[in-house]
Amino acid sequence: MAADFHRPTRFPPGMFESYIGSEDPAELSRAAHDTAAAVLSRVREDPDPEIVDRLVRYTDEHGIDAIAELWSQSPAKTLPGALWRIYLLRTLIRQDAESVAYAFRRGSEVSTTIDQVVAGAATPTGPAEVRELADRILRGLFTGDFAVALDRASSFCRVASAGFTSLADDADAADAVHEHRPRELTRRALRLAELADELAACARLWRRESLD
Template sequence: MSLQRGSSAGIQYHRPKLTPLEEFEHRSGGIDPAEVFSAAQIIAAKLVATGQDPDADDATVDWLVDLVADVGLDTMARMWADAPAVTYGGALWRLYALQQATQRDGDRWAAWYRAGYEAYVSRVIAGASEPPQARDLQSLITKILTGVYAGDFAIALERGGAYARVIAAGQHQHAEQLEDHNPAAAAALEHRSTKLQRTATELELCAAAWRQGRLQTETAERRPTN
């Protein structure tokens, strides 16, 4: 018998709680960074598993896609911003950061995306319309995050990486145009481009690790200890 998403006979699907930091703050002795780190990574893996579960309904997937609106970007940053790249937490942080940047500065990101059109293969993988406007990129990043929770996780990560790579290529082109009359701005934008290229590579590494069954919830040797 095949299960359709949300076909759990009216049983309400329980969403995981994102409260690891608050739970540890009230313990005797204060926060244990290693335990908080571990808990946050486990939460990230559970979020992905929640969306991927065939019994998860569309409302749960929508909640996961719009998770920042519920918990706030600061909370996500406290949990996952310092996570190793090739972990569930590292992957989710990068995708949600892309989502928020796209929504916050959509027109500029659309301009960078258009400027990055020479990265043809990445553009096709990412899946944006041509020529994209801010609303098109906002729709694209929503589809990518939906794929994380209701599609092929590795493909969603690769699409996120492709999206970041095209934007980075556009930033590089814009930086070159700024070099003659505003070298400081050019250098700052080139720095952003380099960071976004690294994000793209990290998402692609996450996809490869997941396919090979080695995407970790945590990397013990890199856990904070103080």
């Protein structure tokens, strides 16, 4: 259950490194759940700003693969699966903040929902704003309402997905020569839509204390 994490007495100094390297699927699954629960419960119990900063920026120093080896194979509707998807979203944003910001702005224009409000991106939304939002969402997992952070991430993905879909339609109509462009934009839209659904499902499970 979301409220029943084991509470370690101190933060693991090596974080994820000591778990990496096993090839036993059962052991990897156990490690994924154990590390996700331990990291989250430890930081939420005592949200030391220095530790939170380290966690937010962990992939900047060690790369997304350091977390992927543990959490990327976890089912979407689990705690390690949720954490993986938030880190993945942050990485995708930081790798191409300009395109993602443009898609978010377009999505805000074409969307008929309140998702852009829920996401909470500053306006006008540029590369710096989406990078800052990604950090705030990840920080919110550790220091704020976990479900709200997941909902914000889900809404962000939904708006950006709508934006990429709209841009794909424009590209398809305007440039038949570069056929790969609409396909690439559509692929990004579909992946973000999938992420949005997965994160929203995790938020619902967390509120029912069923995300484990």
